[in-house]
Amino acid sequence: MTxxxxxxxxxxxxxxxxxxxxxxxxxxxxxxxxxxxxxxGDATGNTVQSDAGGSLTTLYDADVDFTAATAVxxxxxxxxxxxxxxxxxxxxxxxxxxxxxxxxxxxxxxxGSGASRYYAIIDKSAHTGALVVWIxxxxxxxxxxxxxxxxxxxxxxxTVNTDIFRINSIRVIAAGSGGVPVGxxxxxxxxxxxxxxxxxxxxxxxxxxxxTVPDGLTLYITQINFSGGIVNANRQHARLYIHxxxxxxxxxxxxxxxxxxxxxxxxxxxxxxxxxxxxxFSEHTDxxxxxxxxxxxxxxxxxxxxxxxx
Numbered sequence: 001m002t003x004x005x006x007x008x009x010x011x012x013x014x015x016x017x018x019x020x021x022x023x024x025x026x027x028x029x030x031x032x033x034x035x036x037x038x039x040x041g042d043a044t045g046n047t048v049q050s051d052a053g054g055s056l057t058t059l060y061d062a063d064v065d066f067t068a069a070t071a072v073x074x075x076x077x078x079x080x081x082x083x084x085x086x087x088x089x090x091x092x093x094x095x096x097x098x099x100x101x102x103x104x105x106x107x108x109x110x111x112g113s114g115a116s117r118y119y120a121i122i123d124k125s126a127h128t129g130a131l132v133v134w135i136x137x138x139x140x141x142x143x144x145x146x147x148x149x150x151x152x153x154x155x156x157x158x159t160v161n162t163d164i165f166r167i168n169s170i171r172v173i174a175a176g177s178g179g180v181p182v183g184x185x186x187x188x189x190x191x192x193x194x195x196x197x198x199x200x201x202x203x204x205x206x207x208x209x210x211x212t213v214p215d216g217l218t219l220y221i222t223q224i225n226f227s228g229g230i231v232n233a234n235r236q237h238a239r240l241y242i243h244x245x246x247x248x249x250x251x252x253x254x255x256x257x258x259x260x261x262x263x264x265x266x267x268x269x270x271x272x273x274x275x276x277x278x279x280x281f282s283e284h285t286d287x288x289x290x291x292x293x294x295x296x297x298x299x300x301x302x303x304x305x306x307x308x309x310x
Contacts, residue, residue, distance in 0.1 A: 017210065017286065018189075018196055021140045021163040025156035025190050026133060026149045030183025030201070033129035036122045036150035036174060039070045054114030059102045061119075070123065072097040077122040077132060077174035080108060082148035083160035087112055089134070089148040091173055094121070109173075122150065122174050129182035130204075132174035135159065135197075138166040142215035142284045148173070153183075158190055166286075167197045168214075170206040180204055209289035209301060213281050220278040221305035228266035230297030237267040238293035240301060245286045253284055261287070266299075278305060 028034035054060045059078055066072040076094045081087065090112050092104035102121070108114065122131050135147045140163065147161050170187055172180070180202050187197035187206075199206045213219045228238035241263035246252070248259050261279060264271040281287065289301035 017166055017212070018164065021165045023159055023162040023190055024135075024164050024196065025158045025188050025192065026135075026151060027156045027186045027188060027192070028130065028151055028153050028181065028183040029186075030129060030181070031154045033127045033153075033176065033178070033182040034131075034151045034185065035127045035129070035153045036131035037126040038120045038150065039072065039076070039123040039126070053116055054101075056107050056111065056113050057104050059104070059114035059117075059119060060100055062100055065099050066097045066102055066121075067099050072102060072121055073125065075124045077124065078102060078104060078108075078114070079120045079122065079132065079148050079150075079174075080112065080114065080117040082118070082120065082150075084118070085145060089146050091132070091148065120150065124174070124176055126176065128176040128178035130172045130175050130180070130185060130199075132172070133185065133199075134169075134171050134173045135164075135167065135187065136169040137161075137164045138168065138212055138214055139163040140165045142166070142212065144168075144214040151185075156188070156190075156192065166212040167206075167208070168211055170197045170199055170208075172199075172204040175204075211287045211303070213283050213285045213287075214307075215283050216310050217283055217307045218310055219281040219285070219287075219305060219307055221281070221303050222275055222278045223304040224262050224273045225270060225302045225304075226264045226266055226273070226299075227270040227301075228291065228293065228297060228299045229268050230293060230295045232295075236293065236295045236297070237265055238291055238297060238299060239263065239265055240289070240291040240299055242287060242289055242301065242303070244281060244288070246281060251280075251282060253282075258286075258288060283310065 082089045090108045090110040092108040095105040096103040185199040186195045226240040230236040242261045243258040291299045
């Protein structure tokens with residue numbers, strides 16, 4: 001490599017893990033369209049208690065007329081228990097609305113029931129952008145959790161949970177007619193000074209380049225695809241690699257040191273690596289993708305595999 005090497009990794013790839021459990025906030029760079037409007041409920045915010053019940057495909061509340069005022073319509077999203085640990089957050093899409101009953105013909109995302117759950121209903125017609133995001137994270141014991149956050153544009157929305165330690169995924173689960181965020185979405189500390197997750201406008205999942213194996217699970221990676229491109233790439237190239245905090249000789253986790261697991265040189269191309277014997281990563285392992293190049297460019301790394309219980 002030459003002395004002209006430079007970091008070519010995307011903005012999201014530069015983010016680091018939090019070092020302590022903390023509360024965070026979701027923020028959009030767009031003020032007008034990345035807003036999830038809660039259109040029904042008899043309590044504040046997005047924690048409305050269903051006082052009656054429902055089933056695997058319905059939500060019933062005798063105190064609310066879902067057909068009055070701003071009526072609930074097919075395509076709106078129901079969120080159940082957006083912040084609770086058990087049975088945990090889940091969501092469904094309304095297919096029909098009656099006075100006190102909403103039908104979710106496809107069921108709720110985790111197969112749960114709408115009976116006696118905290119709920120909110122998001123108006124799909126109100127805005128075109130990202131309305132609701134799902135944060136999948138680990139606490140300091142590396143236990144997997146989730147929280148659903150209703151967006152409010154450039155007004156940051158704090159998470160209710162304060163034990164966020166590793167962020168493994170951010171994705172849009174409800175959007176307006178555009179189907180994608182209109183602005184760039186950021187998961188930040190509540191001071192807004194550090195970004196830990198990032199979703200580029202027009203995409204529905206974050207573009208982060210790290211992953212931590214949850215407690216009680218083992219990760220097996222069968223394929224990694226490295227891609228790198230550089231403008232005016234005359235004899236230019238990039239080095240892209242996956243590294244982890246696993247000592248490769250003893251499968252022992254270390255602190256503050258990362259070892260290479262897979263590495264390629266690209267020159268305006270994609271390089272797929274398929275492993276006959278999958279790469280194996282034990283619980284609590286941190287993985288990162290990084291890259292350096294001889295000129296400014298763009299890169300992408302995609303890992304494929306599965307998780308198994310220990």
